[in-house]
Amino acid sequence: MAPALTETFGNPSSVHGAGRAARALIDIARDQLAAVLNARPREIVFTGGGSEADNLALRGVVHRLHSQGGHVIVSSIEHEAVLETARDLSHLGFELTELPVDGAGRVLPESLEAALRPETVLVSVMLANNEVGTIEPVRELAELTHSKSRAVFHTDATQALGKLKVDVQELGVDLLTVSAHKVYGPKGVGALFVRHGTSLDPIITGGGQERTRRSGTENVPGIVGFGVASHLAESEREREMERQAALSADLARWIQAGVPDALPTGAPNGERLANFCTFVFPGAEGELLLLRLDRAGVCGSAGSACTSGSLSPSHVLLAMGFSPQLAAAHLRLTLGRSTTSGDVERAGELICREVAALRQGAFAV
Numbered sequence: 001m002a003p004a005l006t007e008t009f010g011n012p013s014s015v016h017g018a019g020r021a022a023r024a025l026i027d028i029a030r031d032q033l034a035a036v037l038n039a040r041p042r043e044i045v046f047t048g049g050g051s052e053a054d055n056l057a058l059r060g061v062v063h064r065l066h067s068q069g070g071h072v073i074v075s076s077i078e079h080e081a082v083l084e085t086a087r088d089l090s091h092l093g094f095e096l097t098e099l100p101v102d103g104a105g106r107v108l109p110e111s112l113e114a115a116l117r118p119e120t121v122l123v124s125v126m127l128a129n130n131e132v133g134t135i136e137p138v139r140e141l142a143e144l145t146h147s148k149s150r151a152v153f154h155t156d157a158t159q160a161l162g163k164l165k166v167d168v169q170e171l172g173v174d175l176l177t178v179s180a181h182k183v184y185g186p187k188g189v190g191a192l193f194v195r196h197g198t199s200l201d202p203i204i205t206g207g208g209q210e211r212t213r214r215s216g217t218e219n220v221p222g223i224v225g226f227g228v229a230s231h232l233a234e235s236e237r238e239r240e241m242e243r244q245a246a247l248s249a250d251l252a253r254w255i256q257a258g259v260p261d262a263l264p265t266g267a268p269n270g271e272r273l274a275n276f277c278t279f280v281f282p283g284a285e286g287e288l289l290l291l292r293l294d295r296a297g298v299c300g301s302a303g304s305a306c307t308s309g310s311l312s313p314s315h316v317l318l319a320m321g322f323s324p325q326l327a328a329a330h331l332r333l334t335l336g337r338s339t340t341s342g343d344v345e346r347a348g349e350l351i352c353r354e355v356a357a358l359r360q361g362a363f364a365v
């Protein structure tokens, strides 16, 4: 990224040499991300993050069909970038169905089948949930959508990139969202895969960059960073996930040994992202637990880190059938590239101690 911030500082839309050099950097990043996703480079639209890519997917499809109205289906555990966008669209006259999930956070294909209608224009179900890590049967859901309707299928793969194989051909999706910061790239850069032939209107109009799908001078350093980060994440994915799965299992064992009534959330191993370790601690207030852990150097989250600051119970846990009280006692820990077994041991011990303290009414932060 550093050369793109300093030496190669041309505007990629300019025809002069400096502009062409910047354009060449974007082309390399587009090739890198396309290779990771098994897409064609021209099917990649760089955006200002995952939220923008989700907005482009939903609003872009619906805007194109605006005069016809229609029906949109999303899962009830989507990230707010999808869920709130879908709810906003419902105010514009589109009918919205929010699909229920089971207790592990899985969307059941039967419920999608029952919800699909001839007038359904868009279905959006995430590849992996950001609060509990549950992996959704996207391939099956996309197939079902295409066989039973003419709707476009979008998946938000923001959490899955670098953790699962994200192959747009295998998944059979029309649109797919990714975000750079989930693979150790820069924040504020994302992309939408748009399958060739998928009709989509831009949501940002102007100079016609990104083949008219996303106007605005490109964030060249950010895009360069995303290209490299996606390549690195994919090249070490299998090894890292094996390592992180073992550490995550150790952490779960620590927690369950120290807090026997802790309830694991999300789907069982193999059906969830391997780096997730999530529990509800009945009787321990989640926000307080987070503050106490933070003070000791353990960074967790109650629900989605992307919506932090909100104290209302997580819509994901509620949709999974947890009471508001239990949902407010949720702790999400995710492991990463730099997590060591020493970290896991320290976090495990600390969590057990702090949960016990909270239950005994030691409320001082």
Ligand SMILES: Cc1ncc(COP(=O)(O)O)c(C=O)c1O
Pocket: 048, 049, 050, 051, 052, 054, 079, 081, 126, 128, 129, 130, 156, 158, 159, 179, 180, 181, 188, 189, 190, 306
């Ligand atoms: C599943 C999911 N979708 C979308 C987003 C939003 O992405 P961004 O923060 O890049 O806008 C996030 C949060 O990072 C996420 O976890």
